[in-house]
Amino acid sequence: MKSNFTDFPLLEKKNKTYPLFYPYIAKSSIKSMQTVLKSRWIGQGPLVDDFEKVFKNKFAKNNECVAVGSGTDALHLAFILANIRKNDEVICPLFTCTATNIPLLYIGAKIKFADIDPKTMNVSIEHIKKLITKKTKAIIFVNYGGVPCDLEELNKLKNKHNLLLIQDAAQSLGSKFKNKDITNYADFTIFSFQAIKHITSGDGGLLSFKDKKLLDAARRIRWFGIDRIKKQGGTWENDIKEVGYKYQMTDLGARLLLDTLKEYKKITTHRKKIFDIYKKILSKNKNIKILDTTNLLLTNSHWLCTIITDKREFLQKKLRKLNIETNQVHFRNDRYSIFDKFVINKKFPNMDLYEDKYLVIPLNHKISTKDAYFISNSINRILK
Ligand SMILES: Cc1ncc(COP(=O)(O)O)c(C=O)c1O
Known part of the structure; x- marks a missing residue:
């Protein structure tokens, strides 16, 4: 049956067009995906582990990395691990993809929006300074279009007021600040591999964080609250002690990302x-x-x-x-x-x-x- 799907209001295909976005798929993926499709693992399997290792080595050496199903999943997971709860006060970007802020609504946090800095359309540090109170728990910020915020200034505020920094790097894969990976400058940094990002798995994401103690919890909450390694060992004790989600990446997605990362x-x-x-x-x-x-x-x-x-x-x-x-x-x-x-x-x-x-x-x-x-x-x- 012919699909009714139409890409209106995108450009018509006649003549030369200049699309705003276009997914990047490595040529090698056309072949490598066949191998995955013929294998045992098409959902979360060994390639997800491989991707996490390669990504960590390339962009987040000092952090732990947990691959997930989308950037939005990664944000929600970051907010949970940062212990942001109902009625907690957070500062977030006014100008961003709604995905940065929507997971805060799942939780019921209180939002203070930070105005933009006209130079970059990133958050205005001056405005954030005015918004911080004793109740502020975290600053959430986005590196709009690939340009990092003033990460040193944000860290000064973090240290002065004892806050958590949550960085939405969905658009800033590989960006640096003072020649250091941006992942060095926040407690949590999330990435998106949605269709039109630098690298894509159709949909996908990754959470990286500094506190190594959170790794087991991050992996459990990504998958219903279940300890997957124990379960796969066949001796899993059948209890779930925390609410988890279905936020994992698949091996199909990881294969695409591993191929594209090479490029x-x-x-x-x-x-x-x-x-x-x-x-x-x-x-x-x-x-x-x-x-x-x-x-x-x-x-x-x-x-x-x-x-x-x-x-x-x-x-x-x-x-x-x-x-x-x-x-x-x-x-x-x-x-x-x-x-x-x-x-x-x-x-x-x-x-x-x-x-x-x-x-x-x-x-x-x-x-x-x-x-x-x-x-x-x-x-x-x-x-x-
Ligand atoms: C700034 C920003 N944050 C979060 C997201 C959400 O990522 P995803 O679509 O992978 O859930 C996106 C893009 O989609 C984004 O541009």
């Missing part, structure tokens, strides 16, 4: 090349600002390229006529009614200024350097 350098090198072309061409245009990291002591992993313009809608419509896909991607989370009951504060002047101005332009392996010149020159022509 991580190629993926990010290309993304940087495209980003640098946008920067070079768009910086000539006084009507546009490109969110950039120049002069900050960090390494961007270039997941998004975001521009700021007073004529967003006009630009978007013109670009669509050229088959160039753009989008806001994320919206300020206080616009969603689900947060109303949980959010304490309401004023966000920096976000108010940017709300109608930010736009994300295509940045992925399907965009060639020639495409990047075409896209950025088109933007300059439309907004001259």
Whole structure:
């Protein structure tokens, strides 16, 4: 039977198109996936363990790593392990994928949103300083588009006020701060391997954390609260003492990730090349600002390229006529009614200024350097 699934409102396939996002699948996976499909393990098996080891070695040497079914699973697991409970006060990013904050609603935590820093659209450290009280338990922050927040400043706040730091690195795989992996700067760091991220397993995620004592609990809560190793030994005592979830990664997903990780350098090198072309061409245009990291002591992993313009809608419509896909991607989370009951504060002047101005332009392996010149020159022509 023919599927009714349509990718509207994505671009029509006729003529050349410039997609905003595109999944990256390593060529080697087409073959290696057959091996997994013919094996005993297609759910969570040995490849998940292998992936955790390879990932730890590459991005989180000083942390423990637990692979899960999505970035959202990893966030929920982080909040549970951080012991965030009903009515606990947490500071979170106003501007992010809703997935950063929605698991806090499962718990019933009290949310204080941090306004954006106009330079990066990451959380404003100055605003966070004003939001911290004796009741604050954790700061949750996202590295928007691949650009790390000021991780040293956040650590100063952590130490001064005895808080936990939970880092949403869904968009910042491999980003660094002062040449160190970002995983060094937070108690918990989560990653997403959803379809359009740097590396993907269709859906997948990973939680990394510093406190090694949490490893057994993390593994149990990932899988119903059951100690899987004991169970597989065939001598499992049949009791579950804590509520767990079904948050594990599968070997099918792990195979895709292991293959793609080998190409991580190629993926990010290309993304940087495209980003640098946008920067070079768009910086000539006084009507546009490109969110950039120049002069900050960090390494961007270039997941998004975001521009700021007073004529967003006009630009978007013109670009669509050229088959160039753009989008806001994320919206300020206080616009969603689900947060109303949980959010304490309401004023966000920096976000108010940017709300109608930010736009994300295509940045992925399907965009060639020639495409990047075409896209950025088109933007300059439309907004001259
Ligand atoms: C910043 C951010 N946090 C969390 C998530 C959630 O990840 P997942 O879709 O893997 O659950 C995403 C993306 O989807 C994201 O962009």
